[in-house]
Amino acid sequence: MQPSKLIHWAFWSFIFLYPFFKFFFHHQYPLTTWEFLLPCFFFILIFGLLALFLKNGAVDIIYLVLFYFLLSFVFGNLAWGEFVGMAFLFFGLFVCLKEANLFFSRMAGVFIAGILFVDVILAISNKIHQDPTPQIPKDISLLDKKNILYLIVDEHIGVDGMPLSVPQTQGMKQKLDSFYEKYHFTLFPKAYSRYFQSNDSIPNTLNGTDLPQGQAYFGKERREGALLASNQFFENLKKEGYRIHVYQTNYLDFCNSFVDECHRFSKNSPLAINDKSYLLIERIFVTSSLYLYTNSIFKEVLKSFSPDTFPSITGSLNVVPHMLEEIGEDARAHKSGTLFFAHILMPHYPYVYDPSCKPRPVSQWKGRAEFSGDSPKNSISSYQERYGLYYEQMDCLYSLLGSLFDGFINQGDFNGMTLVVHGDHGSRINLEYDPFAKFKDRISAQDILTSFSTLLAIKKSFQLQGTINSNEGGLNAILKEELNDREFTGENDGVVYFAESPGSVKLVPYPMVLF
Template sequence: MSIQDETSSDRWLSHCVWIVALWASFFNLLNFNGYPLFRPEVAITMLALALVGGVMALIQQAAKPRLWFLVVALFAAVLVDLNASISAIWFLGCWAIFAVIAFYVREVFVKILFAAAAAVLFFQGAELVLDDGSPREAGNEAQNLQDPDRDRADRPAIVHLVLDSYLGLDGMALGPDIYRDLRSEQVRFFTSHDFQVYPRAYSPYAKTLNSLPALFSYGQDEPVVHSITSEYSIPEQLPYFADLDLMGYRIDALLPAYFDLCVKQKLTRCRTFESSGLSSMLDTEMSATDRAKVFGFTMLNLTRTIRSATGRIRPDPGARLAHNRSELFPLTSLGQFDSFIADVAGLREGEVKFAHILLPHDPYMLAADCTVKPESRWLDEHGPGTAAAREQGYADQVRCLQQRLDRLLDALDRTPAGREAIVLIHGDHGSRIAPTQPFVDGPQLSPRELLMSYSTFFAIRVPGESPGEVPGTHSLGRLMADFRAREFAAAPRPAPAVDQVAVTDAAGTPREWRPLPGFTR
């Protein structure tokens, strides 16, 4: 049968297949995130996808007769990319294979595509309809389990929080005024809760997948090599968690899935969460259209080849990059932090409650009262937008975080084990509000911009020790090493040492050590 002789049913199939396939992919995304079906933002997104599918059908129609098989094969490869995030070489391979099939068995190819998409849509839709909306309980993902029969250590509990992108106090002191005010607020808050703060703490690394293994190894490990685009890491056994285990602590960890401690660390319980969970938008002030935008950019960013091909396309130079516009890191972590606060109500001596929370990490989307700003006002650490606007957004997010920290400390003070617990709170690197991260051959950054990457918050509360500001410039690794030397029972006071920071190549691999810029203006 020639293309010109196609039946009306075949024409209907070829026009609808892309809409059905896009809807099926969207329903799969909703199920993965536990997002309910009957919501206005879902309807808006389905309408937008129907329009996209309609445009694809029109392009397919216009490609007849000679280029039809190439266009259909290209769209089929896009669908594979959307659902499997394939590399460019696999994308081209799929396109070529689909093109051969479509050239020789046109009718069968379209019918198979439609049948497969319709089946996925039906089963994913059925699961969404039957979902009762109850929260999904995270299971214990710890694989290297601590001995469940061993007695807990006769030691004070430890509550250990890593707060991503938390700028140090003397990094804030460099200004502008919004940061200097924030520094004063932070000092008052933490010292009033009996913390010792370390204004000139810093991370030698500006990237999480380098900084966390280093600090958990007391700064003694070789630089960890990760691509700048790494999305998942399983660290080898880290000395910090091994030492806690040897001392008899039971360790309970909560962390984002991309830095997975659950596999090789000795833990009693471990739970991971997706860094950017769509269900975190539920029960917020976000409009249906803003949520639909996040859905759309999430689907774009699920692809790999298409995302790479379109990632730098911005009709408006002042708009955020498309690959950033699906990120909900702080909002997702806010909900996880609330779960962590509820969890510490059962804290007992001899236990460690550890959490890695992506706050005050960008995008800067939360107001100081933790409500969500309109999507048009969200900002990213490296821009676009003025530095002043990004610093204001960052300060808002720190103040939101401080509210949650207040709740955490209140929850701890309500229990005997919590009142006697050692509470350690620190960042993994600075705010990184600069044109770029520090690269060996990258743009020249000012000393203040460099410190925005390295200056890192560090505070500890030890019952019986006086609050205040601890002088000296200290790397996270040295602070953690001295904390270990004191058997995790006293605030660290490391000896002075050479202060150096790592500068990476464009792939994220540390290449050079340079002096830490001074904290004076």
């Protein structure tokens, strides 16, 4: 092969595979595994054949396409119109460079050097950056302060919001009633979130607010992993002298200046599939699918397929069990004066666990909706199927929570602890419509309950008997009363917020239905 063709081969392989390498490297996925090596070998072979047989004009077009492909990873949030505009810009650049006899192979070396330089600088910057050191009040004894466990279980529907049309619902309601009674909780089966999205619900709950604006704590351009700098719940406990230990994924960052220990778990990491129970073909399929979803062009293309065709997230797989184990270990080391706060991606889709917490084959993973689009929805059969899988994943969650609580009991710490377990919104397994303003005259009462009804259970320090409070109310209304030792007696004229349209931060108030 001629030296020029070898250069093309090397440059094309680098431009195409470097984002793939970064994806695996970022998630600390072993680079010696076949799920990384086989795709690399395949595309290196393809580019070798192209370099060998293509002529100069086609060679430059390959460079053009690959540069555009690479930038679609770099600029991951551009809209379709912006990508089309970028395509025309690239084509104009291609014509100008051809006229000037400046071929893309000459640019590639400079381009690649620039990529490597920027990545080295970013790596150094990230290594220098550390989580802020918390300001711990002095002269405050922690010995008389009992530990607090605060768990947000993502996408957990409330007990009375569960659809009675699903055969397994009655059994699941009884399981939840029994579980929370066994561990001395007050269960609020008619609790609801005012918000449909986690990035609205969780910040408002932790700050005790019900703001009528979407993404109020992050702004319009909230990125994944954005820091929740304002956290009144943490601030109040820090003033009382509590240590704060956080266990989180990379969806929201709770580790602000009040946090003493921050335990991070990677959400939707390809590492979740790095398990001997999965076949090589499954591991290649999932890791490649997750990688493609980091590219805006592919992400838009994949939206035209069924949501279950290409996995976009791994959810709780191999994350939640480790997170809860770590909380249990830390609680054994810190007997008093500590808040253990965790955002748990369970029972959130995809439904990857069976009731015994055994991972399901990839072909059996399901999301919350059969059909995608502006309002993901289900057929009657897929609605029943997804709720069945959702409840089985819930069984797994409660097996894990039961083990955690039993550990506290065995240590003799459980009775004195305060425990709060709540969701951030409903299951969102809707039959017809998601809660958008344009559907407000068509959405059913059950789809509203499925969207907003959420779990809430509270065990106060030295509460020795489980009970049920059947008054209906929003999360904040209940938490405000109960965490200040006042019994919640109900809420008048409750409202929830519908987004004006998909992706809109403008929220429209809507009366909450009665359970």
